[in-house]
Amino acid sequence: MTQTALIADGGRTDVVGRPMPDFPVPAPLSSHGPARIVAMCNQKGGVGKTTTTINLGASLAEYGRRVLLVDFDPQGAASVGVGVNPHELDLSVYNLVMERDVRLDDVVQTTAIDGLDVLPANIDLSAAEVQLVGEVARESVLARALRPALDDYDVILVDCQPSLGLLTVNALTAAHGVLIPLECEFFALRGVALLIETIEKVRDRLNPALEIDGILPTMYDSRTLHSREVVARVHEAFGDTLLHTVIGRTVKFPDASVAAEPITAYAPNHPGAEAYRQLARELVARGDTA
Ligand SMILES: Nc1ncnc2c1ncn2[C@@H]1O[C@H](COP(=O)(O)OP(=O)(O)OP(=O)(O)O)[C@@H](O)[C@H]1O
Numbered sequence: 001m002t003q004t005a006l007i008a009d010g011g012r013t014d015v016v017g018r019p020m021p022d023f024p025v026p027a028p029l030s031s032h033g034p035a036r037i038v039a040m041c042n043q044k045g046g047v048g049k050t051t052t053t054i055n056l057g058a059s060l061a062e063y064g065r066r067v068l069l070v071d072f073d074p075q076g077a078a079s080v081g082v083g084v085n086p087h088e089l090d091l092s093v094y095n096l097v098m099e100r101d102v103r104l105d106d107v108v109q110t111t112a113i114d115g116l117d118v119l120p121a122n123i124d125l126s127a128a129e130v131q132l133v134g135e136v137a138r139e140s141v142l143a144r145a146l147r148p149a150l151d152d153y154d155v156i157l158v159d160c161q162p163s164l165g166l167l168t169v170n171a172l173t174a175a176h177g178v179l180i181p182l183e184c185e186f187f188a189l190r191g192v193a194l195l196i197e198t199i200e201k202v203r204d205r206l207n208p209a210l211e212i213d214g215i216l217p218t219m220y221d222s223r224t225l226h227s228r229e230v231v232a233r234v235h236e237a238f239g240d241t242l243l244h245t246v247i248g249r250t251v252k253f254p255d256a257s258v259a260a261e262p263i264t265a266y267a268p269n270h271p272g273a274e275a276y277r278q279l280a281r282e283l284v285a286r287g288d289t290a
């Protein structure tokens with residue numbers, strides 16, 4: 001695997017030199033739920049939030065988990081990425097959070113991946129940010145909307161938009177955990193302190209149980225010292241919040257998005273697919289998902 005190195009005694013280390021644990025294939029589940037809700041969050045754009053939502057979701061589904069992807073970005077990229085056309089939606093997550101008579105079952109769509117469903121979004125959702133400002137309990141409309149799904153799924157992954165606005169605060173209020181994808185480039189760390197401050201505010205005021213599940217380095221290039229330095233600095237600053245798994249940079253990810261498939265379906269044997277499977281196993285081993 002490209003993201004791990006072999007050391008002399010045969011033990012593997014991760015990219016910052018910690019021993020790489022062996023993450024076992026998760027045991028099958030005999031029943032489903034209650035779901036753990038995980039928000040994919042980073043206010044910086046283009047860091048791999050949507051790619052991680054789709055591919056972690058697909059990997060967990062491969063391991064027999066029932067997974068719901070919640071597209072909570074008006075760009076609708078997570079919906080497109082699993083084969084839903086956002087322009088042809090009768091109902092989207094916007095209707096679910098804004099209209100009391102819309103039921104979750106009316107909005108959820110199945111995907112080509114067994115065990116992977118999606119609550120799709122489109123540009124309508126951008127109006128919610130403004131309309132919610134005047135609502136009662138405006139930070140918890142997503143949490144309320146997702147309640148009926150908790151018994152049916154093992155994991156609910158919420159793909160956030162690149163901002164710390166009201167939609168993202170809703171995702172953090174609904175979530176049990178936050179996963180922070182971080183692009184391996186020099187300025188990546190700049191926004192993380194602000195993100196963590198926001199997470200702590202939501203924890204203090206709205207959602208005391210909220211945990212940071214991990215920081216996931218993405219677009220890692222093993223050929224550059226630079227990638228390695230960024231991850232080393234993340235480790236210095238955040239310790240074992242840094243996951244062992246890193247996601248390498250490869251054009252197979254944009255290729256898979258064009259094909260509207262998870263990489264695990266588009267190129268099942270590619271190291272990028274294996275990296276997301278390892279992420280799924282690591283999160284299950286950490287107790288961060290079912
Ligand atoms: N590991 C990777 N290697 C190469 N390209 C990647 C990788 N991960 C994601 N990409 C590509 O980078 C672009 C941005 O990724 P993605 O859409 O997942 O980020 P995002 O954080 O969701 O962006 P936004 O903030 O706009 O929602 C996409 O074109 C995606 O295909």
Ligand SMILES: [Mg+2]
Nearest residue numbers: 049050073077
């Ligand atoms: Mg995105």
